Amino acid sequence: MPLMGAAPSPERVSSATLQNAFAAAAAEYRVPQSVLLAVSYLQSRWDGHAGAPSVTGGYGPMHLTDARTALATAPHHSEGTEDPRGDDARPALRPQPDLSNAADVPARLSTLVKAAELTGLSPERLRTDPAANITGGAALLAFAQRDLGVPLSADPADWYGAVARFSGADDSATAAAYAHDVYDVIRTGGERTTDAGQRVALAAQPRLAPRTAQLRQTGLRAPAAAGTECPSTVSCEWIPAPYQQFGDDDYGNHDLGDRPKSQSIKYIVIHDTEGGWEGVINLVQDPTYVSWQYSLRSTDGHVAQHVKAKDVAWHAGNWYVNAKSIGLEHEGFLAYPDSWYTEAMYRSSARLVTYLAAKYGVPLDRQHILGHNNVPGPTTATVPGMHTDPGPYWDWAHYFELLGRPVKATGRKNSGLVTIRPDYAANQPVFTGCVAPGEPCAAHGSSDVRLYSDHDEKSPLIKDVGLGTTPGTGVNDISSRVSTGQQYAVADRWGDWTAIWYLGQKAWFRNPPAQPTAVPAKGVVVTPKDGLDSVPVYGRAYPEASAYPAGVPVQAVSPLPYRLPKGQQYVVGDKVPGEYYYAVSFATDAHKVVVGKDEYYEIQFGHRVAFVRAADVRVSAS
Structure with a gap:
């Protein structure tokens, strides 16, 4: 191209x-x-x-x-409070990785x-x-x-x-x-x-x-490609994540499955490693810790596969998403200090994702090709600890060009929906904390656009009640940001400003015609059914209690600390049945996929996606 x-x-x-x-x-x-x-x-x-x-x-x-110094940094899975498995049916596992044997x-x-x-x-x-x-x-x-x-x-x-x-x-x-x-x-x-x-x-x-x-x-060696699930257009080797039992009742670092036969694959999750290649490869081979399906190397785009696509890796911090996704870790640092990624890695990743999306029927859009920062917390308690990679410097517009699905206008002028699409190089919002807390990051192009409570950059930033913190400009603070490719319903317009519905609020961003940060879109939206003041929002689409067979504990359908108020609209990415993969033991004979009759809509709710029950909302075309 x-x-x-x-x-x-x-x-x-x-x-x-x-x-x-x-x-x-x-x-x-x-x-x-x-x-x-x-x-x-x-x-x-x-x-x-x-x-x-x-x-x-x-x-x-x-x-x-x-x-x-690149190999001395601990990977992002060892930071914060996120349980990478994301399943409260099994105790959280957060050991500290040993990187002492990382190569020179x-x-x-x-x-x-x-x-x-x-x-x-x-x-x-x-x-x-x-x-x-x-x-x-x-x-x-x-x-x-x-x-x-x-x-x-x-x-x-x-x-x-x-x-x-x-x-x-x-x-x-x-x-x-x-x-x-x-x-x-x-x-x-x-x-x-x-x-x-x-x-x-x-x-x-x-x-x-x-x-x-x-x-x-x-004189270069031949790679250990046997057993890999990669397109012929990338270089791929098999470095398996171990499926081992340790202690009396524990095991790691993934679960065996039978996807897509037993359950569909709906998502591909983009991560960055927050660590160098050698340390990350050591980490995924630790049976007591975490796993993901693929790692991609920055310097040359080389791919290593660790977990088969049929199996469920522990990477996204949300068990529902893990059970329905494939995880890709990209060698890199969210903000170290300028955080740019190589074209070789972008291209290799795009070829791999194109192949996987075609094989498993994953739509190439921002509600199915997720950043780790788009994955919702499964419960209220987990929301503050969810991770924020690959961060504001991942070039989503260029990535989707490479995927063959460029982010472009699909609606008419002044349509009811917009797709976020700033010019990456020219869009340089101020971020802080890349090198030291509170200090400005180097000026740099970004996929992210900042949101305000009014059509004025001096007005307060949008607050995420789930985080319980004052919103700011920190590079990891996603409470008041939207990202390239994400779609939202228009709530209002004022001069060069556009307002969208976001986390139950009207959120404003600058969108001047001469240098737009969003383009018109069309799609399907949900709003509460008539007579309801608001409806609950969920971080996972679990089945109703009556769907669980004997021997499988009922999982709570617990709402997040958000509501979708009447009069507001949110863009639909998919309609899915309630589903839960029960896999809390090393032996696979007790593993079961529970599918309910209740259905959910996946929506773009804030920076992260979320779910609402289909029975609670009315669907319409925008």
Whole structure:
């Protein structure tokens, strides 16, 4: 597909235009300019991020890595009070993971050091000067080409092996997937305005056929792909999460199931790891802790599968969602400190999600492709402890472009619904707490839009009664935020402002016609049935008591601390029967799927989704 555009920021490249920097570095190190441009696009989409590091300590347009501290951070599953299993039928399990056996920083996370050695440029300059960073990337590609014994050819087809090596992958399938993406960028071509306001262009070469046989010269190992459930378009290996019993009555770290035969898969949940790859892989192999189906590596998009799709992993903090979902962990940090994710990981993730969605019938929309921060607390007590990854810096608009479902207008002007759709690069709300509590985060594009109690940015922010805290600008405070792709019913309009129904309140956001933060939409909404002042809202769609067979304890249908008032409308994502997967023992003979007669509508209620009983609401088209 054509390369995506981005709005400029005030930052500017001082030493040369970025296009000239690519040309100069390519000439100096005798690397085809198209190869250098395409590698950089796959690393960073040509963005420099003002010298701030990526989630794995990568810097600049070439994503040169220097991540000596990236492996020292505990993963997000060890933070807060969220029970990743999210089932009050079984005691919560919150052990602290042991990361002491995490590996040393691998070579793929220290390419900036090698680039400094090859170019004689200082590490600081390679981090902060985009032109120098591009020079470092060219030097690394030329070094890889010479190391393979291949001439420094002017033909981009001759650089397949060097591109595969540049990925930093330690297996041939990952390196090949990375190189394939680079050459796909060259064949497609395109142009884009970067976050520094630089226009960069790459001429398309649609007939270019790289010499893929060079992969054999790289000496990379074959991956352990047997047993994986991945499309052929990604590199995938099997690193199983153990299903083991420990102690007298306990086990971990997932449950065996028979999906989709026994119950449907409705959701795919996007997480970030809040930790480096090696520590996270160690964590998922701990039988006493948590699990998820897939992990994705930032530097090259490599995928590891840990739990079969038929089985239920413990990842989302809500048992109903866990039992109906597949969890994907993306190597990264929600706010460390600038939190940008690589194009290689976005593309690999999108290919995997497209494959899974088609296989299991999961709709490609924001009420089925959820962030962990969109998963509701299952009960009132759990709401404050629910997690907030992948955070405001995950580029949902770009991700859905890669999924082949771009976020766009589906309704007419002044329609009754809107889809949140800010310009990611230009939309830079102030967040705090990325580096230290209360301190502003680095200015950065965001998928999130802030909500106010009136059409005035000096008015109070919207309050989430379930959190019981004063709303603020903290990077983890989702009480007064909406995100790209989410849909809401319009409650009011005032000049450049639009109000939506949100958590039972009228919530305002700036939506000027010249730079809209939402686009018109159409869809189905619910409101309380006539005669009802309000109806309860739930964090899980459990069956009625009469549906439970003997031997399966009845699970409470407990409402959250919210109400859906009359006169308000909320967008419907799905209609589902009440369902509960009983699995609290290591032996699977007692496991049962309980399906009730009561039905629920999944709705976009606040930043998170929620459920209302179909018997309580009236449905209408907007």
